[in-house]
Amino acid sequence: MKKKAVVLTLLLTLSVFANFFNTFAEYNPPFEISAKAALLVNLDTNEVLYSKNPDEKLYPASLTKIMTAILLMENVKDLDAETATAKDYIYEEFVGLDISTADIRHGETLTMNQLLHCMLIQSANEAASIVADKLGNGSIPKFVEMMNAKAQEIGAVNTHFTNPHGLFDPEQYTTAEDLRKITQYALNIPGFSDVVKQTRYGIAETNKHEARTLVTTNLMMDEVNGGMYYDSRVEGVKTGSLPESGKNLITTATSGDYRYLLIILGEPIDDMLHFTDTSKLYDWAFESFEDKELLSTEKSVAQVKLELSWEKDQLLLYPERGFEALVPNEIDASSVQPVPVIPESVKAPIKKGERIGYINLMLSGEQIGQVPLVSQEDIGRNFLLSAMDAATDIVRSFWFKFIVIFLVVLLIEYIAVTIWKNQSRKQRYHKMTKR
Numbered sequence: 001m002k003k004k005a006v007v008l009t010l011l012l013t014l015s016v017f018a019n020f021f022n023t024f025a026e027y028n029p030p031f032e033i034s035a036k037a038a039l040l041v042n043l044d045t046n047e048v049l050y051s052k053n054p055d056e057k058l059y060p061a062s063l064t065k066i067m068t069a070i071l072l073m074e075n076v077k078d079l080d081a082e083t084a085t086a087k088d089y090i091y092e093e094f095v096g097l098d099i100s101t102a103d104i105r106h107g108e109t110l111t112m113n114q115l116l117h118c119m120l121i122q123s124a125n126e127a128a129s130i131v132a133d134k135l136g137n138g139s140i141p142k143f144v145e146m147m148n149a150k151a152q153e154i155g156a157v158n159t160h161f162t163n164p165h166g167l168f169d170p171e172q173y174t175t176a177e178d179l180r181k182i183t184q185y186a187l188n189i190p191g192f193s194d195v196v197k198q199t200r201y202g203i204a205e206t207n208k209h210e211a212r213t214l215v216t217t218n219l220m221m222d223e224v225n226g227g228m229y230y231d232s233r234v235e236g237v238k239t240g241s242l243p244e245s246g247k248n249l250i251t252t253a254t255s256g257d258y259r260y261l262l263i264i265l266g267e268p269i270d271d272m273l274h275f276t277d278t279s280k281l282y283d284w285a286f287e288s289f290e291d292k293e294l295l296s297t298e299k300s301v302a303q304v305k306l307e308l309s310w311e312k313d314q315l316l317l318y319p320e321r322g323f324e325a326l327v328p329n330e331i332d333a334s335s336v337q338p339v340p341v342i343p344e345s346v347k348a349p350i351k352k353g354e355r356i357g358y359i360n361l362m363l364s365g366e367q368i369g370q371v372p373l374v375s376q377e378d379i380g381r382n383f384l385l386s387a388m389d390a391a392t393d394i395v396r397s398f399w400f401k402f403i404v405i406f407l408v409v410l411l412i413e414y415i416a417v418t419i420w421k422n423q424s425r426k427q428r429y430h431k432m433t434k435r
Helices: 002-021 061-075 088-094 112-121 125-135 140-154 176-187 192-196 273-288 383-396 398-434
Strands: 037-042 048-052 083-085 109-111 200-203 212-215 234-242 246-255 258-267 289-295 302-307 314-319 323-328 337-341 345-347 355-363 366-374
Touching (some): 037 273, 048 273, 061 112, 061 125, 061 192, 061 234, 083 112, 083 125, 109 112, 112 200, 176 234, 176 246, 192 234, 246 273, 258 273, 289 355, 302 355
Parallel strands (some): 302 345
Antiparallel strands (some): 037 048, 037 258, 200 212, 246 258, 302 314, 337 355, 355 366
C-alpha cells in the first residue's frame, strides 16, 4: 500500500507542477493518420506534442490488461512466490471465441509473475481472468469493481470496465487521455516496463503443460517476426484488437535524449495501420522537434513601478526559472513572444526571489508556457516615504472617512443647535422687553 501511495503521489505532484508552469503547444504532422484517436506525449517533459480526439470514448480491447496488471503488481508482494490455479468456470465466456491465449489449461497452476507475462506479452485473456478470480477472492465482478475504483483514483474519469481482459462489452470504454494516465501510472510501477519490453518469455513445465515460450503480439518490437513493421526504437507497451474497437496500440519509443508515449485507438481492423501510423508519428517527433531553452533567468523581461524606496522607482523582474520546451527545429528564443502579467506597482520592502506576477510565452499566437517573475535583489523601505504612505492610506481608509463624516455631522448639528439656541434666546429677550 505504501508503494502504491508513493507512486500516485509522485504522479499527481508531477502533473500539478507541469500544469502550473507550462501550457504546452500542440502541433499537427504533415500527414493524416487513420486512427479514431491518438495522443503523443513526451515522457521527459509531459508535453503533449500531438492529439486527435483525446477525450472520445472508445473500446479499449486488450489495452484493458494494463489495468489488470496494475492491480496485480500492487496487490501481490512476491509475484514469483504466489500462485493461482485456472478454475473451470473461467473458460465459459470464451467458448466459441477466437481469442488470444497462452494455452493455459483447466486446473493449471502458474505463478503470478508468469500470469503477468502471459497477459502483457502474449495478451492471454484467460490469464487476465485467472488473476481477476484470484485477487477478487473468487469473484471476477469484485475485481472489476477494483479496476473501476483504481481508474477513478488515477484520474481516468471517462473510463469504465466490465471485465479484466478487454473482450467487447458496450459498457467497457475509455479515452486516449485516460489511457495516457493509466499507462503512465503503470510505467512508474517498478518492474512493469521490464515486462512490456520483452518479446519472448519462457515458462517452465507446469502441472498441466510442457515448457512453452510466450511471443509478443507487438510486431514493432519483434525483430524476428516483425518484418517491415519492426522499429528498434519501440519498447512496449500493449496491443489490443477487436472488430468493434478496431486495432489499438500503446507504445513507448526512445531515440537519443527523447522518450515518447503514443496511444493509437481505432485503426481499421483489416490492415496494419496501427503499426505504420505509429512509426510515422515517431519519425515526425524525433526528426522535427528538439528541446530548446526559450527563456533564461539571466535577462530581465519586465519592470514594474516601485514605491516607498529612495533607491529606485522601477524594479526589474526576472524569470524565476529558465524555460525549455519541445519546439520545431527552426524555432529559437527570438521566435517566442514574452507577455508579462504584472501589477501596476509594488511597494518596498521587496525580498530577493519574491514572486511578482508571471510571464506568458506565446508562439504563433498560442501559449506554450508560463513562468513566475521574481526580484533578483532586496529593496529596503524608506521610513519617511513609508510614513507618508501610511498617512495616505489612513486618509483613504473607510474608517477615516467615516470618522471625518461623523465629525462633520456633529459639527453641523452643533452649529444648528447653537443657532437654534441663540434664536430662542433672542425671542425670549424680545418678549421680556415688550413686557
